[in-house]
Amino acid sequence: MLLTDRQELILQVIVDDFIRSAQPIGSRSLSKKEEIKFSSATIRNEMADLEDMGFIEKTHSSSGRIPSEKGYRFYVDNLLLPQKVNRADLVTIKSIFAERIYELEKIVQKSAKILSEMTNYTSIVLGPAVKDNRLKKLQIVPLNKDTAIAIIVTDTGYVENRMFHFPTSIDPSDVEKMVNILNERLAGVPLTNLNSKIYKEIAMLLRQHISSYDTLLNTIMETLNMPAHEKVFFGGKTNILSQPEFNDVEKIRNLMNMIEQEDGLYNLIRKNPAGINVRIGTENDNSAMENCSLITATYSIGEEKLGSIAVLGPTRMEYSRVIGLLQLISTDLSKVLTLLYQNK
Amino acid sequence: MLLTDRQELILQVIVDDFIRSAQPIGSRSLSKKEEIKFSSATIRNEMADLEDMGFIEKTHSSSGRIPSEKGYRFYVDNLLLPQKVNRADLVTIKSIFAERIYELEKIVQKSAKILSEMTNYTSIVLGPAVKDNRLKKLQIVPLNKDTAIAIIVTDTGYVENRMFHFPTSIDPSDVEKMVNILNERLAGVPLTNLNSKIYKEIAMLLRQHISSYDTLLNTIMETLNMPAHEKVFFGGKTNILSQPEFNDVEKIRNLMNMIEQEDGLYNLIRKNPAGINVRIGTENDNSAMENCSLITATYSIGEEKLGSIAVLGPTRMEYSRVIGLLQLISTDLSKVLTLLYQNK
DNA sequence: GTTAGCACTCTATAATAACGAGTGCTAATT
DNA sequence: AATTAGCACTCGTTATTATAGAGTGCTAAC
Incomplete structure (x- = not known):
């Protein structure tokens, strides 16, 4: 056993008391506690030992003691009775x-x-x-000729959006086609996997269906690639x-x-x-x-x-x-x- | 004229100096400034007057002066030359x-x-x-049987969303119809006016087309009615x-x-x-x-x-x-x- | 092993003094 | 009449000293 029962008791009371009062605890005030049956001199001896072991500290040479980090650690690991919520x-x-x-x-x-x-x-x-969420829906809302907003909805109801500019000369119907394909193929995919999934499985498909696929995809990919912090x-x-x-x-x-x-x-x-x-x-x-x-x-x-x-x-x-x-x-x-x- | 030129000069230097140093300004240090040509005694007299008028204050009976709020106010209103950005x-x-x-x-x-x-x-x-933005698009993305997200996009690219529960027994096609109608009629309407516009002009229309119009509309209205702070x-x-x-x-x-x-x-x-x-x-x-x-x-x-x-x-x-x-x-x-x- | 007793340490607080920056007033100067 | 020099006075700041009190560590007694 690292500490005697009595030392544990004293440490516990010191920590509890200090948590309440924020004041260094002296041997005399400890000896007056109900649960402590021995004299202040005994406590002083024990406290000196506890200090040697690094569980408590003085703020100056003749002050009472406060818990050290090690003391708090021991308290949390060994003395804490998980208090029932009132x-x-x-x-x-x-x-x-x-x-x-x-x-x-x-x-x-x-x-x-x-x-x-x-x-x-x-x-x-x-x-x-968010990165572990799964894609529910991707939508593109055009704002004007060359600007649009990409909106992602995940299965937990998280909504993320980003504005982007279309590359010039994009066919609006291509955008729609692309969004449809992406939604079909990507629903349920975790956001982190979107990138690789698109490149591995969907790029091909898109290339077949959509003319200006390259620029458009890049733009959308960039948009999807959100920090997801x-x-x-x-x-x-x-x-x-x-x-x-x-x-x-x-x-x-x-x-x-x-x-x-x-x-x-x-x-x-x-x-x-x-x-x-x-x-x-x-x-x-x-x-x-x-x-x-x-x-x-x-x-x-x-x-x-x-x-x-x-x-x-x-x-x-x-x-x-x-x-x-x-x-x-x-x-x-x-x-x-x-x-x-x-x-x- | 409320203040003499000299008083204005002194006030200005005091404020400028105090802004820099955060220390009360005494008559002696003022008299050493290049732009100030008169003795500390004169300055003391002027400062006493400025204090009587409430433009400057002492921090204690024998301290230098600091600007009062009135002093700052005068400074801002009259003495400030709008500095060129460097x-x-x-x-x-x-x-x-x-x-x-x-x-x-x-x-x-x-x-x-x-x-x-x-x-x-x-x-x-x-x-x-946001409340002055105009509605660009309203969308409803169903998450599961009874939950969906309403998403609003405004003309400035602002996206707001809110999750809600469907009333039981809603026909999915009704939802779609409703969203279509709302989008047709509400595009370009400032967010603040959405409510009144819906009730005045669109409620009728919806009632004709959609069976469980009441519950659904209420749910969506509630959702649209965002704080818009x-x-x-x-x-x-x-x-x-x-x-x-x-x-x-x-x-x-x-x-x-x-x-x-x-x-x-x-x-x-x-x-x-x-x-x-x-x-x-x-x-x-x-x-x-x-x-x-x-x-x-x-x-x-x-x-x-x-x-x-x-x-x-x-x-x-x-x-x-x-x-x-x-x-x-x-x-x-x-x-x-x-x-x-x-x-x- | 425990405790009473006591000298010692250190902080906190108050009281005191010395310093200096700054004022307001008076009298001299311009 | 306005300005300035001179000076007594005020008050905050800093340093010094004294005092009280809480608490310790150690020694000797229980």
């Missing part, structure tokens, strides 16, 4: 799905909003990975600013910048595997996240992983509660989405 | 339009981004007011945080909150008339904007006002430069957009 929170979460919303994006967005309101932290949701939704972007650890303008600037960049957070969240993941402080490999923890969960339709939902808070965040909430929301989300989009 | 800035702005981008939204977005980078303030763009784009949301006046965590929180809300800013910008407008500090009627100024400009296609582009900075912002930039960008934007979308 009734009020349960009701709030169920309300996300009470309204009849059909758009996947909207549901996901609402989840982010409510999650941030419940926790008072910042929530981030990676919207469905998962969209990032936020809830309560500024919530985290009300945490006492962010009373420093420089820290705020760094954090806000990172949140605005989106790319950084996007990558931090995306690389996590399925299920609940906790990344504490520097585990995130990002200087702006030094004082932050990120808890991620994934949601899916059926077996297919769809996206992630995450909470960004201070390292001193309420791990237990947030993990409970995320677990609930992500499974509920998966259930609802599976119900809505599985049978298609 | 060559480097000119080149940068032209680069916005160098690439061939066709989507109105993208152009507008890029303008915001570049404007914020040039000024190091926050830029906000109200995207084209102008979209708000931002550039450099956190830029303004690097200004020295925002060294206070509370101020940052308020400001960031307001920016995140979007609604507040949206209304602040939207109510401004065509052309360049400067709103200084409390003129914005928003407590979070107490230390901020907002400069807005409008852009248009042909004669039709389309949207606004704005810069949010501290009251101590570089009015002259920003006004010059906004003037240039907004007219360029109007030109390009007119060229792209006027002839349709």
